[in-house]
Amino acid sequence: MSRYTPPEQSKAGQVFDIAVVVVAIFVALWLPLKLGLAGAAKSIDALDAKTWEALGQNPTMASIWEKLGYTPETAHDIIQNRFHYVIDWPTLVIMAAVLIGYFVFLFRASDREYRDVINEKFDDK
Amino acid sequence: MTVTLEPAIHGDRVSLLRVLGPAHVWALGVGIVLVGEFTGWNFAADKGGALAALIVCWVVGLLYTSVAMIDSEVTSTVAAAGGQYAQAKHIVGPLMAFNVALFLVFAYTMLEVSDAILLGDTIVAKAGVEGLTHNSFIAATIVVLAWLNYRGVLMTLNVNFVITAIAYISIVILFFSVSPWTQGAVLKLNELVTPGNALPYGWIGVIAAFQFGIWYYLGIEGTTQAAEEVRSPARSLPYGTMAGMITLLIAAAMTWYVCASMMPWEYLGITYYPLWDAGKLTGSPLLENLLFVATLLAALASANGCINDAARAWFSLGRDRYLPTWFSAVHPRYRTPYRSILFLLPIALAFAFIADLNQAITFSILSGVLQYTFMSINIIMFRKKWPLGSIRRGYTHPFHPIPAIVLFSLCVVTFFAIFLGFGSQLIAMVAFYFLISLWFHFYRYKFVRRGDQFTMPWPKPQGY
Numbered sequence: 230m231s232r233y234t235p236p237e238q239s240k241a242g243q244v245f246d247i248a249v250v251v252v253a254i255f256v257a258l259w260l261p262l263k264l265g266l267a268g269a270a271k272s273i274d275a276l277d278a279k280t281w282e283a284l285g286q287n288p289t290m291a292s293i294w295e296k297l298g299y300t301p302e303t304a305h306d307i308i309q310n311r312f313h314y315v316i317d318w319p320t321l322v323i324m325a326a327v328l329i330g331y332f333v334f335l336f337r338a339s340d341r342e343y344r345d346v347i348n349e350k351f352d353d354k
Numbered sequence: 355m356t357v358t359l360e361p362a363i364h365g366d367r368v369s370l371l372r373v374l375g376p377a378h379v380w381a382l383g384v385g386i387v388l389v390g391e392f393t394g395w396n397f398a399a400d401k402g403g404a405l406a407a408l409i410v411c412w413v414v415g416l417l418y419t420s421v422a423m424i425d426s427e428v429t430s431t432v433a434a435a436g437g438q439y440a441q442a443k444h445i446v447g448p449l450m451a452f453n454v455a456l457f458l459v460f461a462y463t464m465l466e467v468s469d470a471i472l473l474g475d476t477i478v479a480k481a482g483v484e485g486l487t488h489n490s491f492i493a494a495t496i497v498v499l500a501w502l503n504y505r506g507v508l509m510t511l512n513v514n515f516v517i518t519a520i521a522y523i524s525i526v527i528l529f530f531s532v533s534p535w536t537q538g539a540v541l542k543l544n545e546l547v548t549p550g551n552a553l554p555y556g557w558i559g560v561i562a563a564f565q566f567g568i569w570y571y572l573g574i575e576g577t578t579q580a581a582e583e584v585r586s587p588a589r590s591l592p593y594g595t596m597a598g599m600i601t602l603l604i605a606a607a608m609t610w611y612v613c614a615s616m617m618p619w620e621y622l623g624i625t626y627y628p629l630w631d632a633g634k635l636t637g638s639p640l641l642e643n644l645l646f647v648a649t650l651l652a653a654l655a656s657a658n659g660c661i662n663d664a665a666r667a668w669f670s671l672g673r674d675r676y677l678p679t680w681f682s683a684v685h686p687r688y689r690t691p692y693r694s695i696l697f698l699l700p701i702a703l704a705f706a707f708i709a710d711l712n713q714a715i716t717f718s719i720l721s722g723v724l725q726y727t728f729m730s731i732n733i734i735m736f737r738k739k740w741p742l743g744s745i746r747r748g749y750t751h752p753f754h755p756i757p758a759i760v761l762f763s764l765c766v767v768t769f770f771a772i773f774l775g776f777g778s779q780l781i782a783m784v785a786f787y788f789l790i791s792l793w794f795h796f797y798r799y800k801f802v803r804r805g806d807q808f809t810m811p812w813p814k815p816q817g818y
Contacts, residue, residue, distance in 0.1 A: 243678035257786030289545035290618040308620045339447030349805035
């Protein structure tokens with residue numbers, strides 16, 4: 230197999246590629262934050278009666294909250310801010326498909342590239 | 355973290371001196387990870403309750419034990435800088451290597467961001483001055499540590515070893531100061547973790563807690579970044595990595611026991627500094643200040659190592675032409691990958707200002723879990739392409755393929771855990787890796803020199 234000689238990349242091309250990578254990073258990491266898609270999916274189950282008992286705190290727990298500087302009113306939004314684990318099947322299927330598709334593509338495309346590497350490396354000898 | 359020790363320059367290639375031993379490998383791994391005991395792990399209590407945080411501490415410990423076993427075998431055989439990146443290049447292929455390097459860069463950069471946020475928030479909380487924000491502390495941390503890395507990190511290894519040891523000892527001191535053998539005086543586990551609140555969300559909460567259980571140990575695999583710098587990879591890497599895991603398992607168990615015995619799970623799940631809070635709740639100013647300082651030191655040690663490792667992975671991508679070769683420049687005087695350090699600096703700064711702590715941690719965890727999934731498949735391919743006896747292995751891990759199967763299964767559970775509460779973030783992240791992979795495979799790969807990607811003196815892999 231003849232040895233593959235890659236093209237030399239111009240400075241402008243390098244700058245463009247760097248810009249592509251930077252944009253991709255910010256879109257992937259910043260956009261979910263901007264759109265409010267990142268972070269925990271929690272919501273507050275509000276209670277009318279804001280007492281330690283109503284918040285499910287025993288005397289030991291209540292004393293620690295108070296030591297930390299909280300009252301039942303200020304602790305309410307922390308204690309009642311809960312996850313609600315309802316499995317959203319369509320989203321789960323999408324997630325699984327994206328993940329499996331990603332890994333299948335990754336291994337198959339890598340294998341094609343790897344054959345180039347092995348052929349060039351070992352056919353030279 | 356990896357230390358560049360007066361490298362010899364051959365053209366634009368850097369070769370590193372083999373001067374590190376098992377103790378250094380231990381320090382590399384634990385230095386990055388220990389901050390996880392000071393913040394992050396406790397968000398597992400938020401997702402599943404205090405008992406869930408303990409269960410995942412041990413189960414995720416099993417995941418990382420598998421990681422350490424697998425990594426020790428592959429890295430002691432593929433003893434090249436770049437750790438898992440070099441493994442992927444030799445075993446799976448260039449596209450996988452490109453992705454693995456990105457996993458490393460984002461896992462470490464977002465861990466660095468988390469460290470800086472933790473440090474800034476801790477100082478602001480300690481100062482208690484109205485109107486004081488964490489921004490200046492975050493910026494100073496990231497910029498100063500990047501500057502240190504720019505200048506070379508020879509001295510930083512020993513400094514990091516010392517500050518990691520101080521942070522670790524502080525956990526041990528706290529543990530023994532609260533009389534762990536007695537309940538009721540300081541520790542009140544029975545009254546705080548009751549049958550009614552131990553698993554507030556049931557078993558699905560335990561699965562959900564896997565996400566932040568990863569934070570107990572995330573980064574221990576960074577020991578392999580030093581593969582080219584250890585004197586005896588076959589001995590140092592397995593010993594150092596496994597010793598690091600044992601150290602972290604002990605620290606994690608002590609941390610959970612003290613914190614769960616001193617705080618209601620609802621508070622434990624949202625605080626940014628559980629160990630410092632535990633120190634405060636003892637009522638001892640000495641312990642409070644010790645844990646305050648230890649939190650800062652752990653964050654500094656971790657961020658410093660992360661900058662170094664992320665820059666090293668980015669540099670490798672440039673050196674192998676996976677990214678523009680501009681990134682592969684070595685500073686003529688300091689012998690550091692300075693352009694990679696400078697390139698990643700504004701990215702870290704930007705995310706430190708726009709993300710909050712658990713978002714940054716989730717970004718880091720996602721990249722970590724993608725990498726562990728790769729590792730579980732990688733070891734199977736490694737054994738298949740070069741069966742035992744076909745090449746000299748520095749270390750052969752036992753019970754193959756059980757660790758790989760355990761690792762893969764736990765990664766699947768962790769993906770599901772991330773889906774429970776952070777699903778959109780997961781899909782966005784994977785979509786990014788997918789698109790950037792398409793860009794690499796169909797465009798960027800043409801700049802890669804094929805045969806140069808395989809540098810190990812091994813026979814041709816079976817099946818090729």
